Every structure is written in C-alpha cells, then in structure tokens.
Amino acid sequence: MEQWHKEAVVYQIYPKSYLDTNGDGIGDLRGIINKLDYIKSLGVNTVWLSPCYPSPGDDNGYDISDYRGIAAEYGTLEEFKELLDGMHSRGIRLLMDLVVNHTSDEHQWFVESRKSRDNPYRDYYIWRDPVDGKEPNGWTAAFGGSAWEYDEATGQYYLHLFSKKQPDLNWENPKVRQEIADMINYWLDMGVDGFRCDVINNISKDFTRPYAGGNGPRLHEFLHELHVKALEPHKALTVGETWGLTPAQALDLTGEARGELTMTFQFEHLLLGRVGGDKFDPEPLDKKAFVDILAKWEEGLKEDSYPVLVMENHDQPRALSRFGDRENYPYESATMLAALLYGMRGVPFIYQGQELGLHDPTFQSLEEYRDIETLNAYAELKATGKWTDEELLAKMQYGSRDCGRVPMPWNTEKEGGFTTGTPWLKTQIDPGFTVAEQEEDPKSVLNFYRKLFELRKSIPALADGEFKLLWNEDDVSVYTRTAEGVTVYVVCNFSAEKKDIPSCFPHGGAILLNNYDNEKEWLQPYQALWIKTR
Numbered sequence: 387m388e389q390w391h392k393e394a395v396v397y398q399i400y401p402k403s404y405l406d407t408n409g410d411g412i413g414d415l416r417g418i419i420n421k422l423d424y425i426k427s428l429g430v431n432t433v434w435l436s437p438c439y440p441s442p443g444d445d446n447g448y449d450i451s452d453y454r455g456i457a458a459e460y461g462t463l464e465e466f467k468e469l470l471d472g473m474h475s476r477g478i479r480l481l482m483d484l485v486v487n488h489t490s491d492e493h494q495w496f497v498e499s500r501k502s503r504d505n506p507y508r509d510y511y512i513w514r515d516p517v518d519g520k521e522p523n524g525w526t527a528a529f530g531g532s533a534w535e536y537d538e539a540t541g542q543y544y545l546h547l548f549s550k551k552q553p554d555l556n557w558e559n560p561k562v563r564q565e566i567a568d569m570i571n572y573w574l575d576m577g578v579d580g581f582r583c584d585v586i587n588n589i590s591k592d593f594t595r596p597y598a599g600g601n602g603p604r605l606h607e608f609l610h611e612l613h614v615k616a617l618e619p620h621k622a623l624t625v626g627e628t629w630g631l632t633p634a635q636a637l638d639l640t641g642e643a644r645g646e647l648t649m650t651f652q653f654e655h656l657l658l659g660r661v662g663g664d665k666f667d668p669e670p671l672d673k674k675a676f677v678d679i680l681a682k683w684e685e686g687l688k689e690d691s692y693p694v695l696v697m698e699n700h701d702q703p704r705a706l707s708r709f710g711d712r713e714n715y716p717y718e719s720a721t722m723l724a725a726l727l728y729g730m731r732g733v734p735f736i737y738q739g740q741e742l743g744l745h746d747p748t749f750q751s752l753e754e755y756r757d758i759e760t761l762n763a764y765a766e767l768k769a770t771g772k773w774t775d776e777e778l779l780a781k782m783q784y785g786s787r788d789c790g791r792v793p794m795p796w797n798t799e800k801e802g803g804f805t806t807g808t809p810w811l812k813t814q815i816d817p818g819f820t821v822a823e824q825e826e827d828p829k830s831v832l833n834f835y836r837k838l839f840e841l842r843k844s845i846p847a848l849a850d851g852e853f854k855l856l857w858n859e860d861d862v863s864v865y866t867r868t869a870e871g872v873t874v875y876v877v878c879n880f881s882a883e884k885k886d887i888p889s890c891f892p893h894g895g896a897i898l899l900n901n902y903d904n905e906k907e908w909l910q911p912y913q914a915l916w917i918k919t920r
C-alpha cells in the first residue's frame with residue numbers, strides 16, 4: 387500500500403460553487419485553474435474534486451451519465467488535463483470522485499438496460515419482478531419514497547438507493563466490475579492520484595435486511611478486485627465514504643494487509659446535534675460526546691489504519707453553525723474546532739470555505755433551495771401535516787446540504803466575485819467572511835488554518851505521533867500527541883465561558899498555536915492551545 391496518504395492534507399472542491407469564469411453562474415475548471423496558487427497557499431497538498439463528469443444534474447453530478455468525460459458546463463477534457471498538470475507542478479495531488487454505486491438513468495448502460503429483459507445491459511442494474519403487484523421489498527431511498535421504481539416497458543422494478551434518476555449498478559455482474567476497473571485505469575493512466583469513493587460500502591447489497599443498505603457479503607471481495615486490477619498497480623489513494631461503520635469494520639476495509647481501501651471517512655460525530663441522526667431534527671450538541679467519539683476512532687484505528695479528520699463537506703451544513711458560536715465567537719470557535727480536530731492523528735480534510743470559518747447562509751424561502759434531498763424532504767414532511775411552513779423552513783435551514791454549497795465568497799464585490807452572472811445557488815457575502823478580507827488580516831481564520839497546517843507538517847509528533855486523551859470534562863478537553871520524545875498538548879475550551887485549566891495542563895513548554903493573544907489567563911471562551919513539551 388502506498389504511504390503518501392500519511393502526509394496528505396486534503397482540500398475538497400465542489401466545482402459548481404468554486405469560481406465561475408464565463409458568467410453562466412456555474413463554477414468551472416478554469417475557475418479552479420485560476421485559483422491554484424491560492425489553494426497551494428493554504429498548505430494543502432491534495433485536492434478532492436467532487437464530480438465534474440457529464441450528468442443531467444439531478445443530484446449535482448452524483449448522477450453520472452458518462453464516466454470518461456467532463457461536463458460541458460465545467461469545461462473540456464483538455465482543461466481537465468491542464469488542471470491536473472497545474473496541480474502536479476505545484477506538488478498537489480488530485481483525487482477524483484468515484485461514484486460507482488449508481489449511475490444516472492441517462493447513462494448509456496441504463497438507457498440500454500431498460501429497453502428489454504434480454505438486452506445485453508439488462509444485468510448491469512438490479513431488476514426485480516413485482517411481489518404481489520407491489521415493490522419487491524420495503525426498502526426506502528435516501529431522498530424519499532421507495533427504493534424501487536416500476537418501469538412500464540418491461541414490467542419490472544429497478545433499485546435506486548438515492549433518487550430514481552440514480553439506478554444502482556449490479557456489482558454481482560462481473561462485466562460491471564470490469565467496466566469500473568477499466569474506467570478507474572483510464573483516469574489513473576491520465577495521471578489522477580486516487581479517488582474519494584462515494585457510498586462505497588453500498589456496492590454489495592444485503593437483501594436479507596429489512597432496511598436499505600450495503601455492507602453486503604461480497605463488499606471486501608469487490609473492493610479487493612478493484613485494488614488488484616486498478617488501484618494497486620497505480621499506487622492510488624482511496625478514501626471510502628462509508629456511513630455507519632464501527633472502527634472494527636473500518637479496519638476490515640483499510641487494514642494494510644487487506645488490499646481494499648486506503649482510508650475511510652468516519653462521520654459519527656457529525657450525527658450529533660440531531661435527534662437520532664436526523665438532519666432536519668435539531669437537538670443541543672453533546673460536546674463531551676463530540677470529543678469522545680473522535681478519541682474512540684483515534685484509538686480504534688491506531689493499530690493498522692489511518693483516520694480521516696473531517697467536519698465539513700458538500701453534504702453538511704457549516705461546522706461553525708453546527709458546533710461553534712456564530713453569534714458571539716465566530717473566530718474563536720471556528721479556530722478552536724480546527725485546533726481540536728486537526729491536532730489529531732489522521733488526514734485532515736477541509737471543505738472549500740471552511741478555511742474562512744464560514745457559517746450557513748440564510749435561506750428566506752423554499753425557492754432559494756436547489757438540493758433534491760432538501761426539496762423532497764420538505765414535500766414529505768409537509769405531507770404529514772405536522773408542521774407549519776415556517777417550522778419546515780427552520781428545519782431545512784438547519785439541515786440542508788445547500789448550506790454548504792453556496793458559492794465561495796472571494797471578495798466584497800457583487801456575488802462575492804464568484805460570478806458576473808446569476809449564481810446557480812444564492813451567494814451569501816458577510817463582512818469579514820471573504821478571501822480578500824481575510825488575506826489582509828493576520829488574525830483571520832484563513833491565516834490560522836495556514837499556520838496550523840504548517841505546524842502539522844514540521845512537527846513529527848503532530849504528523850504521526852501517538853494520541854492520548856487526558857481530559858474531557860465540563861467542555862474542556864486535553865489530549866496529547868507524542869513522537870520522538872516530543873509531546874504536543876492540545877487544550878480546548880469548547881464553550882462560551884471562561885474555564886479553569888485542568889490539572890493535566892502542561893506547565894512550561896512552548897506555545898505553538900493559540901487563538902488568543904494572551905500568554906496567560908486561560909482558558910478564555912473557545913480558547914485553543916497547542917503546547918509543545920519535551
């Protein structure tokens with residue numbers, strides 16, 4: 387297994403919302419090319435690019451109609467190669483998004499598949515006869531409704547774990563597996579460095595289960611096959627998007643001897659502040675659990691794997707709005723969250739705009755939303771008659787994926803400099819929350835992130851040192867990272883109150899990182915410190 391992932395610091399780009407250079411209101415590859423020096427300046431060395439393949443856009447590109455092309459609205463394959471070269475010449479690696487649990491219903495394979503029961507592509511997808519005139523089982527789709535869609539033409543249902551425009555591929559079919567391996571080789575031969583693998587644990591289905599989902603009996607076998615046929619020969623890095631795993635299950639996918647994936651995301655802490663993990667049902671954040679969960683994963687993966695450190699992506703509202711104090715301590719709480727998470731052992735993933743400490747935009751009406759999940763959830767919840775329109779809008783504001791998808795605020799000009807036209811999704815430009823302003827301010831979240839990543843790179847204890855949680859009580863946490871006789875203490879006050887320092891606080895030592903100017907009088911509200919001791 388390739389080891390470069392241990393030094394990786396990954397920046398996720400959602401191309402539709404990064405930078406538009408031709409005024410059509412949609413971000414494009416040229417926009418990313420124009421910002422490569424900015425990306426480099428963050429101290430990241432890897433980019434994960436969300437899908438930029440041709441797609442009808444039912445789920446913003448997570449419904450792919452051609453695995454080997456570039457969507458016209460984003461640019462051309464030539465521009466993609468220019469982007470890749472531009473990254474490589476700056477020492478930045480590129481991870482593409484691998485969306486192979488499903489395709490678009492407009493993918494040629496599915497267009498063929500639905501034509502007749504004996505079409506050569508029929509078995510590329512999962513077709514079932516009706517049972518008692520109804521759906522084959524009770525599985526529901528992530529975006530609402532049944533996971534089965536009836537197709538008149540051939541009198542069978544096809545499975546879709548997401549929208550009905552995202553039919554699930556049939557991984558039991560060896561031809562499908564070969565097509566995917568070939569496609570992976572196509573991008574790796576071009577020079578791409580690896581993949582973020584969308585809902586990858588769903589590729590093997592377990593039909594004995596009452597609820598929809600993956601982790602089916604052949605998951606490990608399918609992944610190992612891809613590893614042998616495509617990933618390993620290219621030393622590609624993979625990070626699996628795998629919801630709901632235990633650390634033991636994650637180890638089974640990522641252990642070095644397994645030959646499956648390099649790493650998996652863990653999102654358990656991102657389910658907090660939501661009743662039963664339901665993103666549209668808020669509850670107060672359990673801060674102790676937040677730190678305990680992260681520590682559990684640090685401990686659980688230390689033997690044989692490498693954790694991923696993530697708190698934002700294109701599916702999540704902003705961390706500042708979810709876990710921080712946007713009203714009173716936007717800078718302090720955004721930087722505390724970064725110091726807390728990225729002091730840990732693992733690969734940092736940051737999502738565009740996170741480096742500015744952005745908070746969620748304010749949506750005034752349903753018309754301002756674009757996300758299929760939000761629009762479907764709104765309609766479904768409204769149909770229950772339990773909530774007023776105002777309550778429903780508050781729910782969407784709390785959990786919508788569009789919160790993290792609004793365009794990047796580059797400067798204080800119209801639409802934040804994102805576009806000269808009409809943006810595909812509203813922009814939100816707040817004073818102090820643009821790249822241009824934060825560049826000028828030494829005490830900005832942006833410059834804090836830069837400093838943090840610089841430290842991680844230069845201090846072995848932070849790069850790969852052993853993790854130990856010493857204290858997690860009363861909204862104060864202390865953990866250490868140790869290597870080569872050096873220990874770095876990470877001390878965080880996860881609250882808006884002043885707190886006393888716990889007894890395990892190191893006396894002496896050099897302060898590496900501090901989100902306050904003080905040398906003493908800790909701990910201030912949301913104060914975070916990295917302290918190096920011998």
Ligand code: TEU
Binds near residue numbers: 548584629700701787
């Ligand atoms: O997301 C998978 C997923 O399970 C969720 O994070 C998803 O956002 C949704 O909230 C489920 O209720 C991945 C992608 O990241 C997401 O953008 C896609 O919509 C999805 O897969 C389908 O490809």
Ligand code: CA
Binds near residue numbers: 409459
């Ligand atoms: Ca554009």
